[in-house]
Amino acid sequence: MTSTPMPRLDSAPGAERRPAAARGAAQAQARAATAGGTLADQRRAAVAQRALAATANQGPGMGGRRHLAEAVRLSPRMLAQGARGQARAGPTLQAHAGVPVNDDAGLEAEADAMGRRALARAAAAPGAAPRHAPIQAFMTVQRAPVALAHFVTGAARYTGYLSWLDSWGKLENAIGRYAALSEDNHEGRAALLASMTALSMTWTDGYTHRRNTGKAEAGDAVRKALVDRLDTLLTQEEGELNASAGALRTGPLPVSPEPRLSKEKQADANDKSAPGGGMFRVDTAIHDQDLKVVGTGHQGRVCRILHGWQAAVANVALAASKSDYYKVEAEEEELAGKNFEAIHTGFAVKANLIEVNRLRAAPGLKYLHRHSALAHPLFPHPPVIGDIVQVGLGDCYLLAAMISVVHADPAHFVNHMRDNKDGTVSVKLYGDAGQPVLVRVHKSVVVHDRKAEKDQTDAFASGAMWVKIYEKAYVAAGFHGGGAETLPSAEQSYGMTEGGHGHIAQAHITGAAAADHRIQTGREQIPGELNKHLKMPELTARLQIADHPQRLEDMTQFGYLNQIPGKLEDLLQKTFVTTADVRAMLSKEGVKAAYVDTIIAAVQEEKLLTGPLGAGQYSKGELDLFESVKGLLDAGKKMTIGTRKDIFDSPEEVTGKGGSAGESMVKGLVGPHAYAILDYAPKGHVAGQALSLKLRNPWSSYGRKYKHAHAAGPVRNDLGTTFEGAERIEDKGASGAESWFDLADIGAYFTSYSSM
Incomplete structure (x- = not known):
């Protein structure tokens, strides 16, 4: 048997671009792993080499460092297995260039299994999933711990008395404890995964030694098959834990300040003169009535926009162009927060202002840190619409848009978020013309500030962690539902996002253009259309006959019908109007039943109005x-x-x-x-x-x-x-x-x- 020697690690394409220290470490790992000379050891070293070769076209950047890190992460197992390979069996053949190898079939099978496990874990590691991979590439359908409750049965069960010393007894115990974990116990899962991995390797070492020395134990064959199955399940579980962090990849980002905890200051709906909120889009001159500059409103600062001033303008120049101006004055400092500016009262060009909410502080709230990626996973399971829960912030348009995206594309938010595992989360949104906007926020949530932790319930978005963080990122990036542009605020604030439009939020979430459709059921056309049928041609014809016996009655009916359009306008002010309502109104106004039937038949034929609720009759x-x-x-x-x-x-x-x-x-x-x-x-x-x-x-x-x-x-x-x-x-x-x-x-x- 001959074998082609492996290429030198430093001869892989792009190797010259890798840092010398990393290249040297990888070479040392490969030499140690191949020292025993077995084909199994060579395969383990090949895993490291492939991880290094993956950096060929990336150089020492982030992607390259990630693959190098993966090679180093795998190295302890490779080194350990290499050493065990030397101890288990010597070479049985000599390959090309005098390299000693061992072709034992059992060792080959074991090497294959371990190689598959190592490669699968490398694929499941952070960074392995493509940037916009389908969700199946890095997330399983079910995130609960795998069903291991009855994994070890029959001849495979441990029957001795020293389970705390025997590797199989300890592995069986760990499997049982893992099966009992709750779905959200990510820390416990991670710890037991590491323990089961180590125990399975220890037991496999003992099994191989017993087989090679002719000291096989009862149940060994069954247990070996279980260990092979367990390898696959553990790989799946590790992939799930890695997937819970999200798949977004970015370069270094500054951490955004925590947004101000605020709510919209609601104005009295009946007070038409109540001021609105404004923010200066750019540095803007403020004029007096003579259009002389009296001050400046600076970018990102807020003001109050006054209403009802146009009629009182005396200056001819301002009166001629008043539609181009807002009258502004300083906002209350308590409401403005860090966006306060003591501006002069005057007139500013409309195009230079963004209409925004006036704000008030949201008392009794605080940020609660949720830094642990295991205790508080960003994605505890693949996103579902039930994760999204609106609680105390008026951003229904944003959360409805998020539901619409998850419903059609569950992987979207996983591809656009990443738990950096340093207490921050990176999020990708989209601004004007679909331009990406990257923001990094603290991994903290807004809760009611109460003494007992169990009472510190979510104050704004609730549900899964990713929903709360995404809402915060939307605020921190300066988005709001009133327009595509981000707010140039000195301080971003939750209250600015209250009230908005679904199509704007959808564009912010996906970067794709969204359409807004007005619902027009034709109600506004009903009076004109119905009026044609109220003229009653046969009635009008009879009125031309002076001595017609029905003339008096016809004239009375004609008078009633002439009043119907005005009555109909009043009726259509109701929120829900049906043909039955029109029939009742005509009858109440004294219109003959025969005429009512004729009019309603025409309404139904032309589908001018909906029928009774539940009847399946629509306009x-x-x-x-x-x-x-x-x-x-x-x-x-x-x-x-x-x-x-x-x-x-x-x-x-x-x-x-x-x-x-x-x-x-x-x-x-x-x-x-x-x-x-x-x-x-x-x-x-x-x-x-x-x-x-x-x-x-x-x-x-x-x-x-x-x-x-x-x-x-x-x-x-x-x-x-x-x-x-x-x-x-x-x-x-x-x-x-x-x-x-x-x-x-x-x-x-x-x-x-x-x-x-």
Whole structure:
């Protein structure tokens, strides 16, 4: 038997670009590993060589250092195995150039198994996954410890009395303890993985020695098969623990300051003169009424934008261009924080200001460090939409956008985040025109500041660690839902992100352009369209006959019908209007039943209005909306949708207020609020079926269900089945996180949807 000698480590492509110290260390490892001369040892050394060769095109940069580090990480095992190889068996053959080798089949099989384990662990190590690898490349579906509870059974079980001394007894004990670990005990998993790896190697050494000396024990063969299986499982587990840190790769980044803990200062909705918030986009001149410069507002500083001043302007020059200016004054220092500036009251060019929230301090909150990558993994499992929970910050548009992305692409956030394992996390977002924005934030979360740690609950985003950190990174980078640009603040603040648009957040998250679609069901066209049918041609014709016996009655009806358009305008101010409402209004106004039937038939034929809730009768605008959403979802688009502010006709309908921004809660619907669109139903629908959209509430609870007159509880409305006397009911629990909303409710209570 002959063998081709391995190439010199320093002759690998690109080796001349590697640091001499690292190259020398690798050469020493290879010499030590091959000293025994076995093919097994040569394969182990080849693992180190391949890790070094991987740096060929990277030089001594970050990637190169990572691969060199991997070679060094594997070296203790290689060195140990090399030494054991010398002790177990001498050479049996001499290969090319006089290199002594041992071709023992058992050692070869063992070498193959260990080589596979080493290579698999190298692949699972940080940095091995490609930058935008599919999630399957570095994450398994289940992150819980593997099921080892009954791994060792039958003849493989230890039957002696010295399990604390015997390597198999200790390994069996470690396997049992590992199987009992909870899913989130990453520290315990890491410790036992290391222990089981060492114990399996120790037992394998003893097994090989017994086999070579003819002293095999009962159960050895069964146990050897189990060890081989265990190797595969341990490799999988190590890969999971590595994957929990995320896959983003960046160069060195400065650590962003912790954002200010704040909330939006809500203005009185009835006070039209209440000032708004502004931030200077660039250094900006402030003018008086004569357009003379009286001061400067500096970039990133905040001010108050005043309203209702235009009518009082006396200066002709300013009056002619007042649409180009905001009137500004200094913000209260307590509200402005580090963004305060004592500016002159005056006029600033609109284009130089960004409209932002006015802020207030959020008392009773603090940052809580969660530095440990094992105790607090960034990704405790592959991302799912249930990880995302909105609690106390009014950024539903951001969390709804995150849900839409996870729903379509679970790997996205793993590819865009990385736990640096130094108490910081790096995050990649996108700014104007999809330009990457990299930010590094402290691995800490916002909690309620309470004495007992168990009471220090999440104050802003909740759920998985990656969600809380991503929300913080969004704030720290200066993003807000009101525009694509980042805020040039001296101090970034959570309150600046309250209120925004889903399509803007989607673009910030993915870097792809997102579209905003206004929901137009044609309601504004109803008066004009209906007025054509109110003229009643046959009625008008009879009125031309002076002595027609119905003339008096016809004139009375004609008078009633002429008043209907104005009455209809009032009716359409309601949030939810159906053909039944129009019928009732016509009858109330004295219109004859025959005329009412004629008008309603025309309304239904032209699909001007929706029918009774649950009846499967929709307006043309609603049907067009359904087809649009259906087409976008079928094309794999990520979608969000937002409700109007007034989702009720009377304040008495409101049953509660949201904890994040004081949103109204009405029979399972929240407004104003953003949801993610997940699905539509039924598939392959036909005319006359009830149509629905499946929405996810970022609160992870509270949704709408429907019931009909003949059922005690909720009915399924995602099957296309129509139901009589539909009534809306609220689901306050977690089961309400995802709700099937009837298309008529979508058209009535929602204002726009985004797609990307």
